[in-house]
Amino acid sequence: MTDARDVPLPDGRVVRAYAAGPTDAALTVVWHHGSPQTGALLQPLLDAGRPRGIRWVSVARPGYSGSTFSPGRDVASVAGDIAAVADAYAVGSFAVAGASGGGPHALACSALLGERVTGVVCFAGVAPFSDVPWWWDGMQSPGGLRAAVAGREARLAHAEVAEFDPAQFGERDWAALDGEWAPLGQDAQAAGREGADGATDDDVAFTQPWGFELRQVQAPVLLVQGGEDRVIPPAHAPAQLAELDLGELWLRPRDGHVSVLRALPVALDWLLAPR
Template structure:
């Protein structure tokens, strides 16, 4: 894996953020990776390797209550944009593309909507849509955590032990045994170490996001697996309907994790945008 550096940022509101970046050519394109729920925010080898093969640097960070980042009570999805701006400043980065997997998808879209000219594009892999205007639970293997989150943080906290893997299909387990093993190795300990991160994530997903998808003016690539029972394919179609400049790649034989095999091609899409 490429050489990396990590920093702990002290923010004006008294919080800290733990962030990580690959080093290298300062003029290289940058991808900000938005992790799923739960994860530590550490750099993942398959992300770094796919980016490096395309001449891209990677930045990642732990959302509040994850991976050494302090809590941000009551955070919404939109709040990620301000945190990411601080991370970019810390690494001396002017512009970036934002890539999110699963719960990272909404946070990547927030950056695309709110960071203006600093945003070049967004990729959302198996990302959630806002929970309004369509039957967001249809096809989910388990919607208990998100339904509880919609009723408030206290109710979601009562389900903090939900492991979130009920919807995995065999293609997902195969991905975790293979190229995406690093994700599983990170997610399990992250869920145990930082349960508040997952609780606050779910409450943010099930509440108003704090920005309109119509305000995402950069190009967006949506990638969704047809077998996904964690975030069903209807979420990808809903996002496609709501975003001004988006395209949807549907992968009929992929689930929630195995769809990440599309990351290298999605990064090719990003590179082609600026070629």
């Protein structure tokens, strides 16, 4: 059963949080959702965590489903929110994992919460912004991020006219979305119907200074990247690896942006492995 609650924060905001799994689990993993998602715990996460005895916690970032809008937030700001949510659920130390837009936020927790974070997994995560060709090359639909470079109003204006481009996903992605990762697509659609604030503020945060440096990340990091990713190009993963002291890269050459999530069970085993 999922324990959903609104967690009050010191600045008067609230964030919508979810937890599922045994409270005495050997490992709690805080999931950082992609852009856009509602923040709810998806069935594939629960299915992968159950046989491993993992407890999941997830939080809707500001502007998403039930979490107070916070204009101007940077990537680093998520760390304080996660610390408050972990306290609310009586979680001491924990690992973090994130997909796509969740990747930078997972890294922020390790950089800013120190030894409280024991490990990090990023699936197809965005690299720190640099307006150079490699950052953009291979993105099928970069319009949202390009608008975000100009600021929040430009990104909101783009959202009013943007249409989903199915060519962002390859054959393996669509097979995953038609199969075990169907809940991810359904959740993204639900988040999209709620408005553009959350995704807009994510994109603006990605294209501005994050508020921390990757060299500050203290925990071991596993980067999982698909070689056929058309949303976050493969070059983003080695760029992050080069700045991490304890980084490891798993390149899955035939996977795209969604199908790379099929590595989740093995990535959880990586988090559980003693170091």
